Amino acid sequence: GEDVEQSLFLSVREGDSSVINCTYTDSSSTYLYWYKQEPGAGLQLLTYIFSNMDMKQDQRLTVLLNKKDKHLSLRIADTQTGDSAIYFCAESTRSGYSTLTFGKGTMLLVSP
Amino acid sequence: DGGITQSPKYLFRKEGQNVTLSCEQNLNHDAMYWYRQDPGQGLRLIYYSQIVNDFQKGDIAEGYSVSREKKESFPLTVTSAQKNPTAFYLCASRSGTSINTGELFFGEGSRLTVL
Numbered sequence: 492g493e494d495v496e497q498s499l500f501l502s503v504r505e506g507d508s509s510v511i512n513c514t515y516t517d518s519s520s521t522y523l524y525w526y527k528q529e530p531g532a533g534l535q536l537l538t539y540i541f542s543n544m545d546m547k548q549d550q551r552l553t554v555l556l557n558k559k560d561k562h563l564s565l566r567i568a569d570t571q572t573g574d575s576a577i578y579f580c581a582e583s584t585r586s587g588y589s590t591l592t593f594g595k596g597t598m599l600l601v602s603p
Numbered sequence: 604d605g606g607i608t609q610s611p612k613y614l615f616r617k618e619g620q621n622v623t624l625s626c627e628q629n630l631n632h633d634a635m636y637w638y639r640q641d642p643g644q645g646l647r648l649i650y651y652s653q654i655v656n657d658f659q660k661g662d663i664a665e666g667y668s669v670s671r672e673k674k675e676s677f678p679l680t681v682t683s684a685q686k687n688p689t690a691f692y693l694c695a696s697r698s699g700t701s702i703n704t705g706e707l708f709f710g711e712g713s714r715l716t717v718l
Binding site: 536595 | 607609636638643644645646648651661693704705706707709710711712714
């Protein structure tokens, strides 16, 4: 079945780069997503990548996709304390676009 | 402004009581979803609805019920049959125009605590 795995915690210093990793199992995934959740709030879409792309860059965010290894990463350049949050990786399911499968989330803590 | 509104934000319930969580969207989205979030568990899908008057069970539907009588509204009832109802509940929606990307828009969540 479909499964999405992430490491649970990452700690970095302000100004460093952060790299959050994700692996997935569904080879038919069409889109992969990164969402951000701040404490006590809902999820906001940060970025997404289509499965026929290797990389996508959007300002401080860089997404890398290795489809062969089913590995997705999110790099945040010049990490700020405001980036502290939980980051979720998600994939579109085999059944189409009706649902997304989410990882358990990576808590990013940025220290000054 | 357009968005998804969940209410109440915090809710306390005694054991044995049913409780209904509200989710309203004014984005004109066709599909709506309910997820449950527990610490360290990520998001688990409870129910979803792709059109009015139709809905499907997700991965953890037992002890929950929903209705979709209007496009804008997708309330979730947590029944007394749900064994561990204390959690953070998230409602989401998706428009037909974003179908190719599958982007979900989320509400701010409702935290239910059973005393």
